[in-house]
Amino acid sequence: MRDASVRILLAGGTQSQYQLLIEQLQHIKRQPYLLVWSEDHDRAERELAAESYDLVLIDCQADPERALYLLSYIQQGAALPCITLFEHSDSELSVLAHDLGAVDCLTTDNLHVAILERSFRYALDRSVVDQKLSQSHLYDPLTGIPNRQMFRQTLDAAIVSAKAQHAKLGLLLINLDGFKRINQAYSMDTADEMVRTMARRLARCVRKSDRLARMGGDEFALILDDCRSAEDVALVSQKVIDVLSAPYMIEGAPVIISCSIGVAMYPESGETVDGLLKRANMAMMEAKSERGSQYHFYSEETQIGALQRVNLEKDLRLALRANQFEMYYQPRVDLRSGETVGMEGLIRWHHPKRGLVSPAEFIPLAEECGLIIPIGYWVIQQACKDMKYFDDCGNHDLHVAINLSFKQLQDNMFVETAARIIKDSRVDAHRLEFELTETAIMSNFQQTYEGMMALSQLGITFSLDDFGTGFSSFAHIQRLPISALKIDRSFVSNVTEDFGDAEIVKAMINLAHSLKIKVIAEGAETLEQIQFLWEHNCEQVQGYYFSPAVSVQDFTAIIDQRVTVTA
Structure with a gap:
C-alpha cells in the first residue's frame, strides 16, 4: 500500500x-x-x-x-x-x-x-x-545501471543518431585493475559493495546525456554523445580515473583502485556496435599493459600492438623449451659496512628476433596466459644453480632474493615443488629469500600464510616488496614470517626533493623497525638518496648508484674486483 x-x-x-x-x-x-x-x-x-x-x-x-x-x-x-x-x-x-x-x-x-x-x-x-x-x-541487478544487453541497444541508437547529425561519438571501456585480487582476498559482499561504489562514483562524474553501463564483473562502459574533439574525451577519461582512484575503505584500511580505459571514437574507430566495442577493448588492453591508471585511444598502432601481443605469447610458450631465459642479479649493499650482502634475481628473456625483452613487457603477459607458474619454477631452479656457482667462486655468504607472483602462491603444488627444487639443488635455504607484494599476500591470505609457514620451516626467508603501493593489513602482516620490508622506488626516487615522500620513507623505516624487521630501499640512484637512507637507519639499498642488474659472471666480477658498475 x-x-x-x-x-x-x-x-x-x-x-x-x-x-x-x-x-x-x-x-x-x-x-x-x-x-x-x-x-x-x-x-x-x-x-x-x-x-x-x-x-x-x-x-x-x-x-x-x-x-x-x-x-x-x-x-x-x-x-x-x-x-x-x-x-x-x-x-x-x-x-x-x-x-x-x-x-x-x-x-x-x-x-x-x-x-x-x-x-x-x-x-x-x-x-x-x-x-x-x-x-x-x-539492468544490472547489483548496481541498478544498464547491463551489457541494454548498452548494446543504446550504443546502436547513439550511432544512428550520430550518423544522422554528422556528429562524433566517444566510447569508453573502463576496467578496474586488480579487482580479481580483491575479490579473492575478501568476501563476495565486500567485492560487490566496491563495484556498487565505483558505479555510483561514475554516475556522479558524467553528464546526464552520457550513458553508463556495467558490462560485467569489473568492467564498465560509457557513451559520450556529441563529442567535439578527442581532447574532450581525454578530459572525461582523466576525470573518470581521478574519481575512481579516490581511496576506498576496506576493513578500515584505505585501498587505491586504479583503472584502465580504452577509448574508441565514432566514426574514426568504427561505425558499428561490434566494431567500436572491439577497438575500445584493444585500446583498454593497451592501457592495461602500461600499468597504473591510464587511458588509451584506439589507433592503427593499437591493432598492431594487439597482434604483437598475440605473437609474443606464442613466442613466450616456446621460450622455456628453447632455453631463452637468463637470470640477472642486482647487488644489495649494507649501508653500515658498505659490503655487498646479497642480490635480487631478475629474469631476462633473450628473444631470437627482438633481442632483450623487458620483464615489464612479458611478465604481465605470462600472468594473463598462465605461463607465470612454469616460468616461476624455472626462476627458483636457476637461482639455486646460480647460488651454487657463487659458492664455487668463493662467495658463500650471499643471499639471493627472487620475486613470487600471486598466481604462483595459488598453485596447490607450489610449496611441495619449491621444496623439492631447493632440496635437489643442495643449497642453504636460509640464504634464499622470496619477495612478495602486498597484493599477492592478500589475494588469498590463508593459502599464502600456510605456504609461507611451511617454506619458512625449510629456512627460507620472506620480504614484503613494493611496500606502500598495495593494500595489506598489518594485523595480517604481523602473523607472517616476514624478515624485510622493501620500500618501493617510487618513494625513494624523490626522497631528497619531495617533503611528503621523505616523511613517508621515514615513517616506513620506523614502522618496519617497530615490527623488528629490516628495511631495504629500491631504486637508489644518487649519493644524496644514499645519504638520506643512511641517516634514517635504512639497513640495505639496491639501485643504479651501485649497479644495475647484471649477468652471473659480471656480478661475480663486481664482487671479486670490488668495482662499481655505473648505469
Missing part, C-alpha cells in the same frame, strides 16, 4: 465526466487518488512531458485517432500504464488499444467505484511487474 496519492492524468473527455470521476474516486478508501484533467490530447502530451504521473486515463470517444496516437506515444516513451475509455466494450478500437499497450479498457456506461478501483489497482500492479521484468533483462 502506498502512502502518497496516485497521480492520474485524464486525457480528453468532458467536464462532467471529470467531475463524475472525482466523485467516484473519493469513495475509494484504500488508496488516495489525485486526478488531473487535460481537455485535449495535445495538452495531455505536454502535461506528461512537464509533470510526473503514475497512470493515464485516455478518453477515446471524441477523437479516437488522436487518442490512440497518444497511447502509442506514451508506450514508446515513458511507458506509463494506460487505461482507455470507450462508449462500448466491443468496439474494434478497444481491441486496437489493447494491441497498442493499454492495460485495460473501460466503458462510460459502467464506471462504478468498484470497477474503477479494480482497474486502477491492476494497472498499477502490472506496471510494477513490467518494470521489474524489464529491469531484470536490461
Whole structure:
C-alpha cells in the first residue's frame, strides 16, 4: 500500500465526466487518488512531458485517432500504464488499444467505484511487474545501471543518431585493475559493495546525456554523445580515473583502485556496435599493459600492438623449451659496512628476433596466459644453480632474493615443488629469500600464510616488496614470517626533493623497525638518496648508484674486483 496519492492524468473527455470521476474516486478508501484533467490530447502530451504521473486515463470517444496516437506515444516513451475509455466494450478500437499497450479498457456506461478501483489497482500492479521484468533483462541487478544487453541497444541508437547529425561519438571501456585480487582476498559482499561504489562514483562524474553501463564483473562502459574533439574525451577519461582512484575503505584500511580505459571514437574507430566495442577493448588492453591508471585511444598502432601481443605469447610458450631465459642479479649493499650482502634475481628473456625483452613487457603477459607458474619454477631452479656457482667462486655468504607472483602462491603444488627444487639443488635455504607484494599476500591470505609457514620451516626467508603501493593489513602482516620490508622506488626516487615522500620513507623505516624487521630501499640512484637512507637507519639499498642488474659472471666480477658498475 502506498502512502502518497496516485497521480492520474485524464486525457480528453468532458467536464462532467471529470467531475463524475472525482466523485467516484473519493469513495475509494484504500488508496488516495489525485486526478488531473487535460481537455485535449495535445495538452495531455505536454502535461506528461512537464509533470510526473503514475497512470493515464485516455478518453477515446471524441477523437479516437488522436487518442490512440497518444497511447502509442506514451508506450514508446515513458511507458506509463494506460487505461482507455470507450462508449462500448466491443468496439474494434478497444481491441486496437489493447494491441497498442493499454492495460485495460473501460466503458462510460459502467464506471462504478468498484470497477474503477479494480482497474486502477491492476494497472498499477502490472506496471510494477513490467518494470521489474524489464529491469531484470536490461539492468544490472547489483548496481541498478544498464547491463551489457541494454548498452548494446543504446550504443546502436547513439550511432544512428550520430550518423544522422554528422556528429562524433566517444566510447569508453573502463576496467578496474586488480579487482580479481580483491575479490579473492575478501568476501563476495565486500567485492560487490566496491563495484556498487565505483558505479555510483561514475554516475556522479558524467553528464546526464552520457550513458553508463556495467558490462560485467569489473568492467564498465560509457557513451559520450556529441563529442567535439578527442581532447574532450581525454578530459572525461582523466576525470573518470581521478574519481575512481579516490581511496576506498576496506576493513578500515584505505585501498587505491586504479583503472584502465580504452577509448574508441565514432566514426574514426568504427561505425558499428561490434566494431567500436572491439577497438575500445584493444585500446583498454593497451592501457592495461602500461600499468597504473591510464587511458588509451584506439589507433592503427593499437591493432598492431594487439597482434604483437598475440605473437609474443606464442613466442613466450616456446621460450622455456628453447632455453631463452637468463637470470640477472642486482647487488644489495649494507649501508653500515658498505659490503655487498646479497642480490635480487631478475629474469631476462633473450628473444631470437627482438633481442632483450623487458620483464615489464612479458611478465604481465605470462600472468594473463598462465605461463607465470612454469616460468616461476624455472626462476627458483636457476637461482639455486646460480647460488651454487657463487659458492664455487668463493662467495658463500650471499643471499639471493627472487620475486613470487600471486598466481604462483595459488598453485596447490607450489610449496611441495619449491621444496623439492631447493632440496635437489643442495643449497642453504636460509640464504634464499622470496619477495612478495602486498597484493599477492592478500589475494588469498590463508593459502599464502600456510605456504609461507611451511617454506619458512625449510629456512627460507620472506620480504614484503613494493611496500606502500598495495593494500595489506598489518594485523595480517604481523602473523607472517616476514624478515624485510622493501620500500618501493617510487618513494625513494624523490626522497631528497619531495617533503611528503621523505616523511613517508621515514615513517616506513620506523614502522618496519617497530615490527623488528629490516628495511631495504629500491631504486637508489644518487649519493644524496644514499645519504638520506643512511641517516634514517635504512639497513640495505639496491639501485643504479651501485649497479644495475647484471649477468652471473659480471656480478661475480663486481664482487671479486670490488668495482662499481655505473648505469
